[in-house]
Amino acid sequence: MVKRRKLGLFExxxxxxxxADRQVFGRVSHPDRRGFLKGAGLTAMATALGGFIPFHRYMxxxxxxxxxADGTVDFTIxxxxxxxxxxxxxxxxxxxxxxLDADITPIRRHFVRNNGVPPKDVNVAxxxxxxxxxxxxxxxxxxxxxxxxxxxxxxxxxxxxxxxxRAGFNPPAKGNxxxxxxxxxxxxxxxxxxxxxEKVGVKSTAVYTGHLGAxxxxxxxxxxxxxxxxxxxxxxxxxxxxxxxxxxxEDIHPMNGAPLRLVMPGWPGSCSQxxxxxxxxxxxxxxxxxxxxxxxxxxxxxxxxxxEVDDSDFETFHSMPVKSLITSPRSGETLAAGQSSLRLRGxxxxxDDTVTRVELSNDFGNSWTEATLAPLMNPYSWATWExxxxxxxxxxxxxxxxxxxxxxxxxxxxxxxxxxxxxxNAMHRIAVMVPQA
Ligand SMILES: Nc1nc2c(c(=O)[nH]1)N[C@H]1C(S)=C(S)[C@@H](COP(=O)(O)O)O[C@H]1N2
Ligand SMILES: [Mo]
Numbered sequence: 085m086v087k088r089r090k091l092g093l094f095e096x097x098x099x100x101x102x103x104a105d106r107q108v109f110g111r112v113s114h115p116d117r118r119g120f121l122k123g124a125g126l127t128a129m130a131t132a133l134g135g136f137i138p139f140h141r142y143m144x145x146x147x148x149x150x151x152x153a154d155g156t157v158d159f160t161i162x163x164x165x166x167x168x169x170x171x172x173x174x175x176x177x178x179x180x181x182x183x184l185d186a187d188i189t190p191i192r193r194h195f196v197r198n199n200g201v202p203p204k205d206v207n208v209a210x211x212x213x214x215x216x217x218x219x220x221x222x223x224x225x226x227x228x229x230x231x232x233x234x235x236x237x238x239x240x241x242x243x244x245x246x247x248x249x250r251a252g253f254n255p256p257a258k259g260n261x262x263x264x265x266x267x268x269x270x271x272x273x274x275x276x277x278x279x280x281x282e283k284v285g286v287k288s289t290a291v292y293t294g295h296l297g298a299x300x301x302x303x304x305x306x307x308x309x310x311x312x313x314x315x316x317x318x319x320x321x322x323x324x325x326x327x328x329x330x331x332x333x334e335d336i337h338p339m340n341g342a343p344l345r346l347v348m349p350g351w352p353g354s355c356s357q358x359x360x361x362x363x364x365x366x367x368x369x370x371x372x373x374x375x376x377x378x379x380x381x382x383x384x385x386x387x388x389x390x391x392e393v394d395d396s397d398f399e400t401f402h403s404m405p406v407k408s409l410i411t412s413p414r415s416g417e418t419l420a421a422g423q424s425s426l427r428l429r430g431x432x433x434x435x436d437d438t439v440t441r442v443e444l445s446n447d448f449g450n451s452w453t454e455a456t457l458a459p460l461m462n463p464y465s466w467a468t469w470e471x472x473x474x475x476x477x478x479x480x481x482x483x484x485x486x487x488x489x490x491x492x493x494x495x496x497x498x499x500x501x502x503x504x505x506x507x508x509n510a511m512h513r514i515a516v517m518v519p520q521a
Contacts, residue, residue, distance in 0.1 A: 200310025
């Protein structure tokens with residue numbers, strides 16, 4: 085059973101009470117923490133508590149109001165809406181399935197997966213991207229130069245974290261407990277990575293890329309990169325990889341990599357370097373942070389749940405597996421009295437491959453009805469599907485969705501365990517109550 089974790093208030097306040105005040109109530113009352121909550125922060129607190137607080141002027145900052153002290157809080161990220169925060173340092177937040185209903189994921193609904201601390205005070209005009217390593221002419225480009233020297237394209241592209249679905253593994257795997265929401269399909273505007281690589285000249289010795297970004301390590305150590313992944317040169321030269329400077333026609337959200345990021349759809353999201361500053365072409369597999377097993381790797385043979393696996397028995401995975409999501413209705417709906425059928429909608433995707441079919445079941449997988457797939461906006465976009473199920477009698481139902489890819493692979497009921505909790509493409513299910521007529 086997947087569980088959704090919000091940040092506990094005490095956990096939040098214990099880490100950094102000032103930051104907690106800011107997150108929960110929008111402002112810090114006083115830097116030395118002896119002050120009192122005022123203005124917008126007070127208004128936010130009163131709203132959260134459901135009314136005016138007569139003695140607010142005596143209420144110490146950093147005090148967790150008793151009314152919500154045993155609760156959890158939706159830690160808010162400016163410009164994001166409805167995301168469930170799994171961690172606040174580094175910031176990691178996923179999107180509930182019903183908020184991913186749009187064909188194009190709005191910026192405010194695109195999940196956030198950070199391994200470190202995003203850069204502050206980004207200077208867009210001075211931002212440069214260097215291409216180095218096994219190239220004929222190492223070069224640097226400002227964002228303006230990228231825009232003027234290469235064709236600018238816009239594509240709807242899925243980015244899915246390799247650990248999406250991790251919460252479904254038992255025994256649990258360490259790391260962010262993503263349920264289903266580490267997936268997004270925004271429209272990205274940028275230039276093709278392929279065009280830029282061809283301009284600098286790819287040497288025949290180049291077999292791998294390495295990606296570097298401007299975020300910093302949680303430890304503060306400037307020598308350490310929080311994440312630096314790469315892909316095979318064949319994948320890098322796919323014309324659907326973008327060096328992107330816009331998301332849905334607007335500036336990229338700061339947490340999604342502004343002002344410049346890679347979007348490498350199909351492979352784990354970690355390949356899509358945010359705050360991109362440099363791409364190195366290497367003559368062997370890139371050795372940046374989180375390239376080596378067990379990161380983004382699974383055992384090369386099935387293992388018993390909970391088993392210890394030697395690093396040498398891991399393989400780095402590439403394309404993400406076929407998967408689907410039910411985005412409408414949201415789980416837990418009760419139908420109107422007398423309603424005996426339900427229309428459903430969602431999306432499906434299959435890494436580097438193509439979704440050919442989506443099916444729905446309301447009898448725990450005993451029988452299936454086929455949904456209709458809308459045409460793809462472009463390769464590597466997710467596909468939107470629509471379908472209908474009918475209910476023979478009142479009661480509790482689960483609706484399961486499963487997608488099939490063009491290689492005939494079908495989503496499983498559950499996936500084999502792996503130590504780091506990657507690649508969980510088990511079927512998505514929602515609960516529906518059908519009342520007595
Ligand atoms: N520089 C940098 N790029 C990064 C990351 C990071 O921590 N630092 N996280 C990666 C991971 S693991 C994922 S899944 C995607 C998530 O992209 P998003 O946060 O825009 O949804 O960004 C990738 N790019
Ligand atoms: Mo990720």
